[in-house]
Amino acid sequence: MTRVFVSRDMASVALGADEVAQAFAQAGCDVVRTGSRGLFAIEPLVEVETQAGRIGYGPVGPQHVAAVLDGSHANRLGDVDALPFFASQQRFTFARCGITDPLSLADYAAHGGWKGLEAARAMSPQAVVDAVKASGLRGRGGAGFPTGIKWQTVLDAPAGEKFIVCNADEGDSGTFADRMLMEGDPYCLIEGMAIAARAVGAGHGYIYIRSEYPFACRTMRVAIEASAHLVAPFTLEVREGAGAYVCGEETALLDSIEGKRGQVRAKPPLPALKGLFGQPTVINNVLSLAAVPFILAGGAEAYAAVGFGRSRGTMPVQLAGNVRHGGLYEIGFGITLGELVNDIGGGTASRRPVRAVQVGGPLGAYFPPSMFHLPFDYEAFAAAGGLIGHAGITVFDDSVDMAHMARFAMEFCAVESCGKCTPCRIGSTRGVEIMDRIMAHRVPPSAVQSGPGLLPSQEHGSLSKALYSRSPSRIDTSLDAQTTLLRDLCDTMKYGSLCALGGFTPYPVLSALDHFPEDFGASPSPDLAPVKEVAE
Structure with missing residues (x-):
């Protein structure tokens, strides 16, 4: 019986992978559902097991079964690992994605799984923390904080109970690595969390996944149940979020797990000292925790060498x-x-x-x-x-309007703000109004149309007209005045907001204003002086 491999990743399924897998099964093939390799242009990807190894074809439709099986399909890729997109990668964390059956314990063990946990169990908790420190691993969720230092703080904190929390609330547009890892190699994340528990003395962990990821939620629950005996006495459970962007912030996430409305907490105290249910808590992103098994199995030096x-x-x-x-x-x-x-x-x-x-x-x-x-x-x-x-x-x-993109950043912050601090809650709303005045100055209000990312009920022209009529004598609508006001507002949001939602909103706004001033109605200016090369 011919063995074929087809992705069960959510993106692959959206492109027709389920129908392709069903067609091969009906043709009498042994179909193995894997994670995605990660190049969506070739999905649905089918790999056929041959004496020469796995031969890839993609994209493939259900009607192409015969052509794939006899090797005549026009989209024959050959050895997928040899494709330029894959051959130049250094896959430490995603080494198994697209290769193994995500829910097969035998596959996971056969491809190096559980070796990191075995190594950690043979070490003292402090030695595990020291290995993570030596690797140079930093938080992959965005902040880049050294993971080993966070673990050390929790290890040193006196408490009767400690927790490991995985932040899988992948809310950034254009990101999908967390989802791909959970759907394509869930035991890697479980192993990383079990190692973290060994390092700091935690007994229970939570994986916080947004409800928009039903495949990931289902896969993780099945994997947790299947591997429970291997990570015991450490226990795990999945908690689903309702899709609030602010719950990607670690303290708002903790509130959500506790059953509260997700709002940002003031720091200090840090979650490492007083986190979930008031206990010391390690909070790491999916990619941070999934990197840990490689570090413990292969050695901190091998990871730090790259x-x-x-x-x-x-x-x-x-x-x-x-x-x-x-x-x-x-x-x-x-x-x-x-x-x-x-x-x-x-x-x-x-x-x-x-x-x-x-x-x-x-x-x-x-x-x-x-x-x-x-x-x-x-x-x-x-x-x-x-x-x-x-x-x-x-x-x-080159068709993008960067003023529209700057406005979208402000509106995004206004919609997603938890409302706890004034710079974020009010500043983002004022930012939308300023951008409307800038764009109305740039183009006559009657000619301005709704732009990308706007709420259906809003139009730049009508909103700008309302602002003009509300207090025309009190608002200096000149371009210079409005851009100066925008910069001042961004400065307030950056340094006054309670968390990164309000604090980071100025990044897209100011970078668009600095690098693309012509889209804001200013005269085009030469590119900013290039940043000096950073020496290693």
């Missing part, structure tokens, strides 16, 4: 938006932004010139091609006025 500057190890970069080769690309820190967008991503899907890329989700900065020399590194991006965040890269071609 990377750039203070950014060690690999980062699963997610390419999305108007890009030819959208997907997940895991590579060591240090690759340039231009290489990721042009060489790996293949430029825009529209074949028009790239005008801007946003790195770090909806609150990340926009970078023009003149800054594509930047190395993908926490410090380099911070020096350039941006952030890596969850490593999502969204590509835009």
Whole structure:
């Protein structure tokens, strides 16, 4: 019986993978459902087991079964690992995704699973924490805080009960690595959490997943039940969030797990000292915890040997938006932004010139091609006025209106704010109003139309007219006055907001204003002086 491999990843299923798998099963094949390899342009991907190894075909439809089985299909890819998109990767965290059956304990063990946990159990808790410190692992959820230091704080905290919490509330647009890992290699996350529990002395863990990820929720629950005997006495459970963006912030997430409305807590105290139910809590992102088994199994030195500057190890970069080769690309820190967008991503899907890329989700900065020399590194991006965040890269071609994108950032913050602090709650609303005045100044109000990302009930023109009629004598609507006011507002939000939602909203707004002033009605200016190369 011919054995074929078809992805069960949510993105693959959306492209028809279930129908393809069913067609091969009806043809008498042994169908193994895997995770996605991560290149969506070739999904649904089918790999056929042969004496020469697994031979890939993609994209494939249900009507192509015969052509795939006799090897005549036009989309024959050969060895998928040898494709340029995959051959140049350094897959530490995603090594099993697309290779194994995600829910097979035998597959997981056969491909190196549980070795990290075995190593951790043979070490003292302090030794485990020291190994994570030595690896240089930093939080992959966006903040980049050293993971080992966070674990050390929880280990040293006196308490009768401690918790491990996985932040799987992947709310950034253009990001999907957490979902892919949970759907394609759930035992890796479970093993990472069990190692963290061993390191700090925790007995129970929670995986907080947004309800928009039904496949991930279902897969994780099945995997937790199947592996319970292997990670005991540590226990795990899934908690579903309702989709509030602010619950990706760690303290709002804790409130949500406790059954409260998700609102940001003031710090201190830090969650590492007083977190879930008032107890010391390790809170890490999916990718942070999933990197831990490799570190314990392969050694901290092997992980730390890869990377750039203070950014060690690999980062699963997610390419999305108007890009030819959208997907997940895991590579060591240090690759340039231009290489990721042009060489790996293949430029825009529209074949028009790239005008801007946003790195770090909806609150990340926009970078023009003149800054594509930047190395993908926490410090380099911070020096350039941006952030890596969850490593999502969204590509835009030269048809994008950057003033619309700046307005969307303010509106996004206004909609998603938990409302607890004034700079975020009120500042974002005032930001939308300022952007409307700027855009009304740029184009006559009657000619302004709704832009990307706006609420259906809103139109720039009508809102701007209302603002003019409300107090025309009190509002200086000149472009200079409004842009000055916008910058001042961004400064207040950045330094006065309680959490990163309000604090990071200025990144996309100011970067759009700085790099694309012509879209705000100003005269085009030369590109800003390029950021100096960051030495390793």
